Amino acid sequence: MLTPFLPVYKAFMTPLTLESVLTWAGLIVALLVVLTLTWHFVLLHLVEQLTQVNTVLTANRQRRHPRQHNLNKILRSYQWQLLKEPSLALQLFTNSILLPMILVGSVLFSGSRANWSQLSLNWVGVWFVAGMAGAIINVNQTSLVGNLISLDKMNFDFVSALPIPLARYLRQKFYLGYWFQVAINATIALVIGIAVHAPLVLDVALILGIAWGTYLAAQHYFKRDYQLRMTNWTNVTQLFNRGGGNFGLLLNLLVCSVIGMIVIVSYSVLIYSFAASAVWINVIVLLVLALASGALVWYNHRTFWRRLD
Numbered sequence: 001m002l003t004p005f006l007p008v009y010k011a012f013m014t015p016l017t018l019e020s021v022l023t024w025a026g027l028i029v030a031l032l033v034v035l036t037l038t039w040h041f042v043l044l045h046l047v048e049q050l051t052q053v054n055t056v057l058t059a060n061r062q063r064r065h066p067r068q069h070n071l072n073k074i075l076r077s078y079q080w081q082l083l084k085e086p087s088l089a090l091q092l093f094t095n096s097i098l099l100p101m102i103l104v105g106s107v108l109f110s111g112s113r114a115n116w117s118q119l120s121l122n123w124v125g126v127w128f129v130a131g132m133a134g135a136i137i138n139v140n141q142t143s144l145v146g147n148l149i150s151l152d153k154m155n156f157d158f159v160s161a162l163p164i165p166l167a168r169y170l171r172q173k174f175y176l177g178y179w180f181q182v183a184i185n186a187t188i189a190l191v192i193g194i195a196v197h198a199p200l201v202l203d204v205a206l207i208l209g210i211a212w213g214t215y216l217a218a219q220h221y222f223k224r225d226y227q228l229r230m231t232n233w234t235n236v237t238q239l240f241n242r243g244g245g246n247f248g249l250l251l252n253l254l255v256c257s258v259i260g261m262i263v264i265v266s267y268s269v270l271i272y273s274f275a276a277s278a279v280w281i282n283v284i285v286l287l288v289l290a291l292a293s294g295a296l297v298w299y300n301h302r303t304f305w306r307r308l309d
Contacts, residue, residue, distance in 0.1 A: 079172065080176075091142060091237070092144055096138065096142075096143055096181070096184050097184055097188075100138055101188065101191070116196045116198045116199075116202075117197040117198070119198065122275060122278035122279075122282070123202060123268075123271060124201060124202060124282060125205075125267065125271070125281070125285050125286060126267050126268050126271055127198075127203075128205040128206070128286070129209060129263060129264060129267055129285065129289070130209065130264050131189060131207065131209025131213060132209040132210070132213030132216075133209075133256075133261075133263065133264060134185065134189070134209075134210060134213070134260070135181075135185050135211075135212075135213030135214040135217060136216065136217045136256055136260065137256045137260060138184075138185055139213075139214055139217035139218055139221060140221065140253065141240055141243065141249055141252075142249065143181055143221060144181060145174065145177025145181055145218040145221055145222050145225075146177075146218075146221030146222065146224065146225050147225055147239045148173050148174070148176065148177045148222070149170070149173065149222070149226050149229050150229045150230045150231070150239050151239075152231070153232070153233070154231050154232075156229065157231070165308075166308050167308035170222075170226070170308060171305075174219075174222050177218060177222065178214065178215060178218045181214050182211050185210045185214055186207050186210055186211070189203070189207050189210050190203070190207075192206070193206060212293065216293060216296060216297070219296075219297070220300070223300060223303075226304070228242045230242065267285065
């Protein structure tokens, strides 16, 4: 069985003999012939096929990218058109901007000008939690993010029938309302920070708390709007009165305000009384908030966003 391999064996053992040289030459010629045949009958066709496939895929990607880009542009333009509802703009200005500014102004400019420029970094957690509490209070059923789906009216059924993922469309809508509300709340936070001469780090903590609190509240009210969506409304106040009406809105504001005040005051007393352990208190509080917030985000994803996907 090893007879065919004897020339190769002798070529390795006695490489300088004529028989070994002829063996090496034969092997090289045979290898070149095999490579030539493989290139012409296998690799050449394979390269042509791969080139054709790559051309098709590239063309599809090029066509798909402009289509997706144009579709996103159209959807964004449509979302912004929804904000031109006059009664909605007035209600948003009154509920989300005017009333909070009046409340903040009445507290800050009531005669005693607060000066918190000497606050240490021990209070970072308190300001973060205060930002979260303020955002949760200010984001409610009258906020833009809590009514964006119903603003589509009958168009929502039309968009749902389009060959685009509903989750993608609603995410675009959600983040429009979210960033709009963050901009409002962050502006109010900057006014507060400037008025009380708070250190920059505390202002940043306040804004971060507002951004996160707005996200949590916006998720809840956006999901609520989807569940209670109304497509035949004629006045925007009909949207605000869903799920409890004015009484439900006032009760929600009262409960959130009382709970938020209790949490902030209790947190402040702990920081003030145990200043030496302020770092550990902040870490524990932020860990508790992270766990609770993470559980809430996961719950909303499982019960809302994942079902849309």
